[in-house]
Amino acid sequence: MKKFFAAMLVLFLVTGVLGASAVALVFYWMSRDLPNITRIADFQPPQATVVLARDGSTLGQFFHEKRFPVPLSQISRYIPMSVLAIEDADFYQHDGVSPKGILRAAWTNFRRRAGGPASDKGKTDGGSTITQQIIKQLILTPERTYERKMKEAILAWRVERHLTKDEILTVYLNHIFFGNNAYGVEAAARVYFGKHATNITLAESAVIAGLPQAPSAYNPFRHPDAAKARQMLVLGRMRTLGWISEEEYQQAAAEPLVYWSMNENPVRGAGWYLEEVRRQLIDMFSEANMQRAGIASRLYGEDFVYESGLTVETAMEPEHQDAAERALRRGLEEHARRYGWLGPLEKLNLADKQATAAFAQSQKSFTPYDLAGEAWVKGLVTAVDQKGADVQLGAYKGRIDLKQMSWARVPNLKVAAQNAPAVSDARKVLNPGDLIWVCAAAEKQVTTGPKGKKTESEVPFDPARIQPHAVIPLALRQYPAVQGAVASIETRTGDVVALVGGYQFGESHFNRATQSRRQPGSSFKPIVYSAAIDNGFTAATTLLDAPFAYINPWTGKIWRPENYEVDFQGPMPLRTALVKSRNTCTVRVGEQIGIPAVIQRAKDLGFEPNFPNELSVSLGAVAVSPVNMAQAYTAFANNGIVVNRPRLIISVKDAVGNTLYKQDPDLRQAISPQNAFIMACLLKDVVNYGTGTRAKIEGRFIAGKTGTTNEEHDAWFVGFTPYLATAVYVGFDQLAPLGRLEAGGRTAAPIFNYYRSVIENQYPADDYKAPEGIVFATVEGLYLPFKANEPLYGTAAPQTADQIPAQAAEDIFKQLF
Numbered sequence: 101m102k103k104f105f106a107a108m109l110v111l112f113l114v115t116g117v118l119g120a121s122a123v124a125l126v127f128y129w130m131s132r133d134l135p136n137i138t139r140i141a142d143f144q145p146p147q148a149t150v151v152l153a154r155d156g157s158t159l160g161q162f163f164h165e166k167r168f169p170v171p172l173s174q175i176s177r178y179i180p181m182s183v184l185a186i187e188d189a190d191f192y193q194h195d196g197v198s199p200k201g202i203l204r205a206a207w208t209n210f211r212r213r214a215g216g217p218a219s220d221k222g223k224t225d226g227g228s229t230i231t232q233q234i235i236k237q238l239i240l241t242p243e244r245t246y247e248r249k250m251k252e253a254i255l256a257w258r259v260e261r262h263l264t265k266d267e268i269l270t271v272y273l274n275h276i277f278f279g280n281n282a283y284g285v286e287a288a289a290r291v292y293f294g295k296h297a298t299n300i301t302l303a304e305s306a307v308i309a310g311l312p313q314a315p316s317a318y319n320p321f322r323h324p325d326a327a328k329a330r331q332m333l334v335l336g337r338m339r340t341l342g343w344i345s346e347e348e349y350q351q352a353a354a355e356p357l358v359y360w361s362m363n364e365n366p367v368r369g370a371g372w373y374l375e376e377v378r379r380q381l382i383d384m385f386s387e388a389n390m391q392r393a394g395i396a397s398r399l400y401g402e403d404f405v406y407e408s409g410l411t412v413e414t415a416m417e418p419e420h421q422d423a424a425e426r427a428l429r430r431g432l433e434e435h436a437r438r439y440g441w442l443g444p445l446e447k448l449n450l451a452d453k454q455a456t457a458a459f460a461q462s463q464k465s466f467t468p469y470d471l472a473g474e475a476w477v478k479g480l481v482t483a484v485d486q487k488g489a490d491v492q493l494g495a496y497k498g499r500i501d502l503k504q505m506s507w508a509r510v511p512n513l514k515v516a517a518q519n520a521p522a523v524s525d526a527r528k529v530l531n532p533g534d535l536i537w538v539c540a541a542a543e544k545q546v547t548t549g550p551k552g553k554k555t556e557s558e559v560p561f562d563p564a565r566i567q568p569h570a571v572i573p574l575a576l577r578q579y580p581a582v583q584g585a586v587a588s589i590e591t592r593t594g595d596v597v598a599l600v601g602g603y604q605f606g607e608s609h610f611n612r613a614t615q616s617r618r619q620p621g622s623s624f625k626p627i628v629y630s631a632a633i634d635n636g637f638t639a640a641t642t643l644l645d646a647p648f649a650y651i652n653p654w655t656g657k658i659w660r661p662e663n664y665e666v667d668f669q670g671p672m673p674l675r676t677a678l679v680k681s682r683n684t685c686t687v688r689v690g691e692q693i694g695i696p697a698v699i700q701r702a703k704d705l706g707f708e709p710n711f712p713n714e715l716s717v718s719l720g721a722v723a724v725s726p727v728n729m730a731q732a733y734t735a736f737a738n739n740g741i742v743v744n745r746p747r748l749i750i751s752v753k754d755a756v757g758n759t760l761y762k763q764d765p766d767l768r769q770a771i772s773p774q775n776a777f778i779m780a781c782l783l784k785d786v787v788n789y790g791t792g793t794r795a796k797i798e799g800r801f802i803a804g805k806t807g808t809t810n811e812e813h814d815a816w817f818v819g820f821t822p823y824l825a826t827a828v829y830v831g832f833d834q835l836a837p838l839g840r841l842e843a844g845g846r847t848a849a850p851i852f853n854y855y856r857s858v859i860e861n862q863y864p865a866d867d868y869k870a871p872e873g874i875v876f877a878t879v880e881g882l883y884l885p886f887k888a889n890e891p892l893y894g895t896a897a898p899q900t901a902d903q904i905p906a907q908a909a910e911d912i913f914k915q916l917f
């Protein structure tokens with residue numbers, strides 16, 4: 101108490117406001133309307149929510165202030181030492197206000213006002229202790245008035261009576277701003293040194309301690325020299341105080357400083373998954389939901405998610421997410437090359453020295469290693485001849501041979517890429533001054549064999565082999581205009597292990613895997629055939645592939661569905677109709693069992709939309725999301741058990757570890773095991789012999805179905821094994837054709853293959869097990885599954901030519917016979 105009043109006396113004397121005799125009176129008068137210090141005693145700062153993958157690795161964070169409060173026991177002992185040395189060396193001796201600090205500040209301010217260095221004029225030194233700084237930042241305003249200073253001193257004394265020194269220091273170390281959006285020493289350690297606060301060295305502690313005074317000026321990423329000078333000031337102060345030895349000082353001063361940030365989002369493509377988790381969390385913790393759940397908090401919605409320090413465990417598997425993201429990007433880039441050349445990113449005038457100099461400056465740091473791993477970089481075309489183009493890459497030169505741009509035809513949606521002639525003259529594609537994307541191409545290698553025979557081959561690009569004056573072999577690339585999505589769900593748990601909503605997350609946060617609704621085309625047909633299997637049809641039932649006309653009784657309009665190949669093949673088994681994806685067969689099945697039966701089966705499998713009672717539904721004329729398609733197919737993979745609710749978020753815990761939310765696997769029996777097994781067998785044939793052959797993976801029992809909508813607007817492939825169901829969608833955001841022959845089998849199925857080929861080894865190579873009540877028989881050369889005690893051709897009325905509407909008879913004789 102004596103120290104406090106001594107400090108108050110010093111404060112009043114140096115400010116010239118009051119004499120010592122009035123200290124007690126002023127103390128009483130100033131204490132009457134002071135705010136409560138409970139905000140410090142119950143310190144609950146905004147802290148970041150951490151999102152984890154299923155394996156416990158960090159996917160990312162949500163925060164308004166990037167803060168991770170930690171106790172003093174989890175902070176390197178050097179950090180408090182460094183902070184106290186530079187901020188408040190007498191912290192453990194004073195009562196909240198330091199007389200020496202006030203006198204030092206007063207003397208410094210007096211010198212500045214009396215004509216100190218020009219750079220110091222106008223500045224003041226407040227002499228605040230750490231306790232006072234907390235008061236100023238958490239309770240009072242930062243205004244510079246004597247009245248506020250007096251209140252600050254009184255409140256600091258009160259805080260010192262209520263909290264221990266270690267508790268006050270812990271609050272300070274977790275609250276203070278260190279720049280680069282880092283609040284608190286744990287965030288600072290992660291941001292500047294890529295490690296946790298408990299592992300920070302003496303040298304690193306001195307850098308961190310020097311930041312709060314001017315976080316921007318001492319930012320080591322931008323101003324490493326200023327940061328080093330500040331570090332030496334802190335270390336020198338510690339040595340003067342006797343807190344470190346001369347040897348420790350010298351070692352810390354000589355220690356190399358390596359600045360780097362901890363990778364808080366290490367999973368490639370995790371942005372799509374994180375965004376969906378974020379949306380779900382904000383909805384989950386709405387004000388109404390929190391009241392119903394009895395969660396007491398002054399925050400809700402986004403503020404609760406961003407400031408409550410939640411730990412969110414998700415179902416995402418990093419290897420799946422990375423593989424799915426890479427697969428989608430590869431598939432969309434391949435489509436972009438089939439689509440044709442859309443032109444350069446920009447055209448520069450090579451005579452404009454200012455423009456070319458600006459490009460050269462942007463490429464100043466380029467090295468061949470920037471092209472490693474199939475990475476793309478921007479290049480400037482400097483010359484073009486018939487056989488290729490020269491490209492400038494910083495101080496290096498590259499060459500695009502004609503064959504590496506042979507795909508770059510003028511887009512023509514009526515001509516399939518494989519039927520279009522290759523580009524024969526590079527001058528029809530590129531011009532000097534074009535700014536383009538390029539990647540490394542395979543390098544030519546000449547080997548000499550027996551008898552001196554030389555053989556030319558290609559080897560993968562190796563940046564280590566590129567000499568300073570060598571020409572780098574390049575390939576022309578372009579970003580795709582088309583978009584797509586991948587959703588992958590484990591059938592036994594409902595865990596959404598991968599979710600990719602587009603080509604590149606930074607360009608758009610619209611998640612096409614969950615938010616987009618598009619017609620699935622023929623990938624909806626298994627729902628129709630599943631309903632048919634329970635309504636008198638079997639795998640051997642004869643279906644008629646012939647012209648079909650339907651008159652809508654309400655509108656009077658005639659609908660004539662056509663097959664993708666625009667031909668008809670006559671009668672065929674149901675299995676073949678599905679394998680070949682014959683539209684007219686499917687429509688006839690839908691008409692025969694009734695659209696209400698199809699709609700009911702769709703709802704059984706978890707589809708969300710309201711389906712109209714129209715025959716076109718049988719060909720997938722209802723918009724659905726990719727994640728919904730993957731969800732429905734889990735029933736075919738898992739003995740008829742569908743994922744009732746796909747699981748992204750497994751659990752949510754608050755900052756102290758209390759569980760706020762937990763989602764267990766949510767599954768239900770949607771169709772019979774016999775129905776599911778028959779459908780799995782038929783859909784395996786789609787992959788092995790039908791439209792989905794590009795999805796086939798050797799040694800794996802892949803089943804699935806392609807889908808293509810009218811005019812090739814959208815392409816789908818939905819495939820599965822007993823353990824995992826995956827939906828792939830490709831299409832433009834604004835409805836437009838993908839191009840001639842860009843169907844599900846060509847455009848979407850390869851993406852499925854690229855992804856699943858990487859992750860299949862995580863699961864057993866199991867086939868689908870036949871449940872009780874299943875028998876096999878050979879019919880018309882096909883080995884097919886049937887329900888026991890069921891006629892091979894079923895009980896449904898056979899589809900024959902006499903069922904064909906009269907108006908289509910002429911077409912039948914022309915096209916069928």
